Amino acid sequence: MKFSLYYSRKIAFSKDNRNNLSRIIIFIGRLSVALGIIVSLITVCTGLGAKKAIKERIADFNGHITVKAQETDNSYNSPKLHLQNFQYEEIKNTPAIASVQSYAMISGIMRNEKSFDGVVYKGVGKDFDRKRFEKFIVAGSCPQYDEKGYNNQIVISHKIATDLGLNVKDSIVSIFSKEDQRPVYRKFEVAGIYKTDIKLLDDLFVIGDINQVRKILDMDKKDIGGVDIYLHNIDEIDKIYPQIKNLIGSKNYAEKATDIFPQINDWVNIFDTNIGLIIFIMLVVVVINIIMVLLILIIERTNSIGILKTLGATNFQIRSIFIHYTLLIMIPGLIVGNLIGLGLLLLQKYLGIISLNPDNYFISVVPVDLNGLYILAISSGILLIAAVSMILPSYLISKISPVKSIKYN
Template sequence: MSLFKGSSTFIARGLQRTGQRGSKGISGSLRLTTLGVAFSLSVMLLSVTIILGFREQIHEFAFSQTGHISINSFGSDWRNSNTPIHVSPELLTFLRQEPYVERVTPIIQEAGLLKTEDNFAGVLLYGIDSTFRGDYFAHNLREGRLPQTNLQQGHAMPEITLPVQTAERMGCRVGEKVRIYFFGDKMRVRVYTLVGVYESTGMELSPALCPISSLQRLNRWDDNTYSRLMLMLREPSHAERDLSELIASLQKRPNLIGQQDYGLNLGEELQPELFNWLTFLDTNVYALLSLMILVGGFTMITGLIILVLDKSKQIGILKALGATDGLLRRTFLLLAGRLILRGMLWGNLLALALGLVQQHFRLIRLNPANYFMSSVPIHFAPWAWVGINAGTLLLILIMILVPAGIVSRIRPAESMRID
């Protein structure tokens, strides 16, 4: 009967202590193994955290301009079309009552020319109301605030928030008045009070925000006429399904549409360059995750092989005393698991520390013209961290099953032989 039944944990602790007190080579090998796992895991965690940050920022920017679903004049280009759509109050109520729609935001967009005594610049204005979801603009405010949208008759002057590139180029400061010229059948000029400047992306013409009523008066449109509608969904991941359901619902109620020809598009369809860029980043991250898993796994395999070979005499003694191959395999797997968990702990702490430093101090800067943002974004997602940690532990344990089987090839008579 074996003396070692159920004692794999005890043996693993003993081998770990002797490894730490043993030769510098073995002790250093165990430290390098732990560091290899820690480095690989921290790189994976930071990579996913950064990619999620990019995804969140790009999604906020893209959908703040188009919505998850855009309704505009059929056949028009949402970026620069001045073709208006008439939206009846009944249609607006119907859209807002759909269970999958979070909010419906009307937009009026108008191109103009911001001019000072010394310079001029083209500017795209978005007329917005209180339903506008301005999270992206609010999070990226460099100075001031977003404009008030409840502009009433007799209000002294409408407010405007400019992108930082335009404000810096024109030398405009918060609190000053800016003049914007609009061209059509005749030139018109409107004066706005600059109340805010936001950190815009690398888009060629980031929008300025102003009250929707100011542009309705400029174009002499009634309260039910807009450039387009933006639909924000409760579940953006189901946008394609919700769009199909919306089209089917509208086809059943032609009275809501009347004579107006609407074009309905997904936000991702309207800005494919942004989402294709995100897909490219995702591909790179998958490749990096696979590479780091292999680095961590092979580091662990190397350390385990060195440890098994170094402890061959102890293994021979344990076998002579009745220890089975299965017991010894479990022992070395437990020892490897302790090293992996230690490395994972340091890897998590390192990734968390670096992520928090970047999130608060933005030390690593980016060129907005290439990356649509001024610094490397960070977004912590607990589910992603848990998944990466669990997956790393499982995959590395699977990878070390083969080297753990080396103990079955060690023969007591050979390993205990005195040279």
């Protein structure tokens, strides 16, 4: 064992530290480290958790990648997807892709005696990923759309249900229009109510049978308006996107979920700036406190430094002793900070104690992403940066004269 590490351990765990100024200094150092760890863990795990939750909600509703016809305009009415050169089976069999579902959309109005709402009716078929969608269901259930006949059951958002005063099994009349033709009326039964907390989705979308859209828009029974593609891992979206573009034909185009709602994506990206800023501030606070602890410990043990120099210890060895000493002081702070930080995060993850306004944050509960790599990186990063930052202040030891320091009280 190296001399510097051995000596630093001896003074770190010495009983003398309990009865002098060292006790207060050590407490301050450990407290600053623990607070830095707690704040950093909460910031990273909740910030990244919020980013992931918002992206996944948008993607799980609309598809990670959506394929549409080039003729698609600003309206919600779906033109027919060009199936020529559209390599559906190759897309479906791509290892990174979890599922593929077809859809067709049309805009309309839902009304009853109480009120009315503008809606977008998204028709889905037998390949509808019901399991993925069921996480949003808050009342009733999601129907099975087998494309046999015309299913009049729909799933509406909690927002639309509240506006129109609807409950499960209630009926509602919808009005759809086509160019240069009379409005088309349809009567639907509410089978389920969903809630994504994404205002841009909850304000508009109704899920129903794709055959209803085909009939209103005069489509053939095999025509579709688009395809939603779901990946096993949303983080691979940028990698898979170019492959999808090569399989959809020249008359169609693909769009990533992050591009469909750019305003939400831009807002989510602000999390990176906020996380970086908070961690930087906490690092500065921790480093300043640790340097202060180091300097006070050096001054307090000036007499010991003089004795060590008299016995032949080099400045480098003595600097190493105090750097190791200070790092050993930090370790209990790291452990306590991790225990408290992870404890608070686990409480939030499983109990959802802190809630948010979904109109402002797109989520109703603060999400937590407990990524072991980030947790390890925070602790090791703070420890490493603190160690490096102590190198320069430790040079104060070289200025201490052995003769004068031995007389120092």
